Amino acid sequence: MIRYRKCFLAAVAAILAGCTLAGADGRERQIVMVNVGGVDAKLFARVAGHIEQSLYSKPVIAPPRDAVGSKTLDVEMEALKDLLKEDTHCILAIILANEEVKPYMRSFPKDRIGFVNATAMKPAEDDFEKYGRRVEKDAVAAVVLISGIDECPMPRCALWHYRDDGGLDRKGRNLCPPDLKKWWKLHA
Numbered sequence: 434m435i436r437y438r439k440c441f442l443a444a445v446a447a448i449l450a451g452c453t454l455a456g457a458d459g460r461e462r463q464i465v466m467v468n469v470g471g472v473d474a475k476l477f478a479r480v481a482g483h484i485e486q487s488l489y490s491k492p493v494i495a496p497p498r499d500a501v502g503s504k505t506l507d508v509e510m511e512a513l514k515d516l517l518k519e520d521t522h523c524i525l526a527i528i529l530a531n532e533e534v535k536p537y538m539r540s541f542p543k544d545r546i547g548f549v550n551a552t553a554m555k556p557a558e559d560d561f562e563k564y565g566r567r568v569e570k571d572a573v574a575a576v577v578l579i580s581g582i583d584e585c586p587m588p589r590c591a592l593w594h595y596r597d598d599g600g601l602d603r604k605g606r607n608l609c610p611p612d613l614k615k616w617w618k619l620h621a
Contacts (some may be wrong), residue, residue, distance in 0.1 A: 434499065452488045454522050454620040459547035462620070464576055466492040467513065470500030470529035472551050476565055479525055480549075483569040484525070487591070487607045488576060492525065504533045510546045517545060523579045525572060527551055536573035537601065540578040547575030556598070563602065571605050575589075577608065582615050 441512035459554045464484060468477045473506040485491045501512050509528060516524050523545045530550045537554050540547040555568040573591040578584075588600075590609035608616060 454488075459522060459617070460514065463520055464488070464490055464492040464522050464524045464525060465495050465516055466494040468497040469509065469513075469518065470552075471497070471524045472529050474525045476551065476561075476568060479565050480527055480568050481574045482617060483606070484572055487569075487573050490522075490558055490620075495524075495544070495584065497499075500530060504531055504538045506530065506532065506534060506536065506548050506550070509548065510544060511556065513546055513579050514544065518558050521545065523547060523576055525576055529566065538575050540575050542579045542581060545548065545579055547579050549575055554601070566606060567601055570604055572599065577616060580619055581614060582619070585609060 466477075466481055468474075481492050481494060495516055498512070501509050503509060509526070509530065513524050513526055519520070524547070526546065526548045527552055528548055530552045532550075532552060534550055535553060536550060538547070538549050546578070549568055549571045551568055554564065554571070556563045570591050577592060581590065584594045584616065587593060587609045588603060589605035590612055591605050591607055592609075592612055593604045595604050607613075
């Protein structure tokens with residue numbers, strides 16, 4: 434109970450301090466979000482708000498980009514490298530990828546770029562709430578995995594590894610308390 438209280442107090446302190454991330458050198462780092470391929474503006478704004486609430490860091494929004502249209506996210510990743518700056522923690526791209534791109538989410542920790550494939554995550558039924566929650570969950574996971582925190586065995590954690598749409602819908606939208614504590618150790 435005490436360690437959860439400390440984690441909660443650290444989160445409140447971060448909110449009051451202005452929602453910034455600190456790198457290993459103590460300098461402020463930014464999460465840069467980019468809309469690639471024409472993701473719905475309402476969905477993109479929702480995900481940006483969720484990143485701010487969950488990771489206590491207001492993302493910087495880069496100008497939208499067209500998707501390269503490749504069959505893999507590796508090529509899409511190369512097209513975003515120009516957004517990386519010295520003060521960038523990571524680039525988070527919410528992408529309407531080519532229909533042939535299958536991964537829902539992919540992180541490239543070495544390159545500090547993560548993707549959430551909004552095309553693949555769209556539910557069969559037209560349910561914006563379900564769609565938004567799916568994208569939010571993997572957006573949090575993409576950013577945190579770039580930080581070097583591993584997947585989590587707890588199904589209610591955003592870092593839980595799922596195998597199908599049912600698993601994605603069951604997993605949590607936020608980090609579990611132990612993973613949130615790891616996040617704060619790295620960035621607070």
